Amino acid sequence: MSYQTAEETALLLYQLLENSNQKRGRVSEATIRRLSGRTLLRNKFLEDLKGCLEDIGLILIELHRGGFGLMRASLLEGAPAITAKKYMKDELATLNNGVTNDDLFEKIRSQLEDPVNEADDS
Template identity: 45%
Template sequence: MITKNPMEDFMQSRYPSIDTVALRLAVLLKRSDKTRARVSEKTLRILSGRSTLRDAFVIDVRNALEDLSVVSVRLDRGGFALIAASALEGAPPALVKNLMPDFRKLPDDKLWNELDLPDNEVDE
């Protein structure tokens, strides 16, 4: 006889699965009739039934969304951007031979300077 861990039932009934949360977000994007949308952290907490959004959870949801052809990006101003992958199909190509023919000669510090990220976004 196989016995189940009672905590498994508790955890399964308390929170929807990561796949369910990703599915809810994908349907939310689809129902918006847009190819991109912003979703607040509050909306994600509501859809996931969680009061706290841990980084591991957000990463798992992002990975599950990719399986549904939705790209998720955390925004600087808070919340997340949802983008239908199909919206990126027509994006113009960025070719190394046209934009960075000398990439082998460029030191990392020069690349970082050109990227011009705010100091709080650079993990060094």
């Protein structure tokens, strides 16, 4: 198999998602390497691939545990708006009062490190 361009690989990933009859799914690095004809996925190629996928309405996200998430951008069309004004009143007040924001950011960092929060995202 010869090298495929980022655009050609994006089209193949689109077809993969179509053939799966799913709106989202996980794709391994091995699958992307196979579809692209590459043995190594360089950052530049992945950036170009993400751009080409966005052009055809797909989003590719690298996952912490390896591989990538692939989903249709249209899934977000009907998502409810989340605004800082509505959901971060206390945080905005802290940011606007001119006092050091270290405590606020430490609180947020501790939530990121909390395994309970990560389990909620699954």
